[in-house]
Amino acid sequence: MQNEEAGFLRSEWSKFTDRCRWSWAGWLIVWREESSVKQWVFANIISAGFALTLDLAPVERALIIALGVLILAAECFNTAIERCVDYTSPAHHPLAKAAKDCGSAAVAITAIAAGLAWLIILFG
Structure with a gap:
């Protein structure tokens, strides 16, 4: 029974490390190929710096x-959508444009949510 459990744990650990490698590979693709990700990382560093230095509650x-x-x-999802669209439809097509625009809108909506959170936290 212990051999079975050890085998199960090794198998699960192997799956976990595979997922970590694949996730890291995906992050490196986004980092290298999407300048907007670098801009958001920079914005996040500034935002987190303010969040950690201002007198905010831990939940804030x-x-x-x-x-x-x-x-x-x-941004990662948006990049994935863009890559899939480019792979399946290299020609310009209204549906391809719509898919890419929707991915971009998702990034904008999350950014608006972050901005609204800052406004509500700072000004009630």
Whole structure:
């Protein structure tokens, strides 16, 4: 029974490390190929710096930092959508444009949410 459990744990650990490698590879693609991600990382560093130095409640800090991370996640999704669209439809097509525009809108919406959170936290 212990051999079975050890085998299961090794298998799960292997799956976990694979997922970590794939996620890191995806992040490197986004980092290298999308200048907007670098801009958002810079904005997040500034935002987190303010969140950590201003007199905010821990939950307010957590919200600001989490929303900044969600902007980066939205950028990753947007990049994935763009790559899939470019792969399946290299020609200009209204549906391809709509898919890319919707991905971009997702990034904008998360950024608006982060901005609104800052406004509400600072000005009530």
